[in-house]
Amino acid sequence: MKNVSRLFLLLLFLQSVTPSAYGINSIHTGTGLKTIVIDPGHGGSDKGGEGKNGLLEKDVALEVSLSLRQMMLNNLKINVVMTRDGDYDLSLKKRTDMANMSKGDLLISIHTGSSYSRDIKGIRIYYLDYEEVRKEFMVGPSNHEAEADNNGGGEDDVEIILRDMAISDFSNEGGHVAELIQKNLTEIIPDQNVILKSMPILIFRDVNMPSVMIEIGNLTNQDDMMRLKDRKYRDKVAMAILNAVKEYSRVNSGMVTR
């Protein structure tokens, strides 16, 4: 009973709290998309996946990200932040810090895929798996930092509920962007298989904004590898992502297309 009344008080309190600390204001108050963070996967000594012909994930990811950035700057009135713009090592922590410091409204992480079997091909789009992350938050501290932070006070409960609300929101918004990217990719590259999945990806969990990760083809598959080498295919992928962001911006009225 004590817990129920405590929860009720918490909910009352939450109604008066703006969860701006988690960056979800910009999505709901109509200020729209101002900053998009593009994150080319891997880099430096971390090559990522590798094709039989020596094509590296880190290089493909960077090239597509740079094209996407240029397309966005040409077509949208928007800030674009790159987590890396060259071939160097960058930890996931630095990537999330950069994204959060730039107060991004959307994170787009570009990767290529790899599979155990050489037969598997296609594009995969991932967004935050809310249930998986929630399980972690609700079950209790599951890592050392959380254990150290947990002093059992009421403020922790408020923080957990606020974070839970933010994660739910990021997951919904990320899922929406992922669907739009899937739709646009299917239109522009109709002969490519495009799969959508929710995942507990580390970078998704730690950024204060909706996020998607796109594996733009499988480096371990011969057909996909040849496509990934082709500039035209890479530009089509970037164009589909741009169109999806344009569509997403229409529901976030603040952003104007050029």
Added chain:
Amino acid sequence: MKRYIFVFIFAVFTTGMVGYFALYYKGSENTRRVVSTPLSIDKRDVVLYFSSRDEENLVPEIRQINLKGTLEEQVAEVIRELINGSKDLINTIPDGVKVHGLKIGRDGILSIDFSRELRENHPGGSWSEMLTIYSIVDTVTGNFPDIKKVKMLIEGREIETLVGHIDTKRTLMEKRDIIMDDKMRKG
């Protein structure tokens, strides 16, 4: 007087003997309990999780395995079977991977120290990473209810991720929604 002394000595002797036998019996019972506990050898059905052929899900494969020794030795045996792979399904552990050691700590947290091949021979790709991680986690948590969480290490060190996407710094809990059961397979 002599008779009283004799009765007294007899009583002390009898009490001593009874006490001695009582203690001896108790001790031997304890000893018997220890000795009578056999080294637990148990041929049982074990469920191993491998990848489906389309690499979308984990699929259970049941095997009869002789499990003996301590819980940690039994877990090590099951992981060895997982590493050995499947004939029909896709293996989720790359070639050449060895387990350097494992330990079950307080709160049912199993720490497994893998060799560097788990990372170096991995194809990469975030979904392949998911399949590798949860084939291990779901296999051990599914077969050993005492194990609640799994912590993965490589060459004795904590890893931020296995190949760049999934958080492996934290302890991992079972994930059942990645498993395709028989019903789903039959449609």
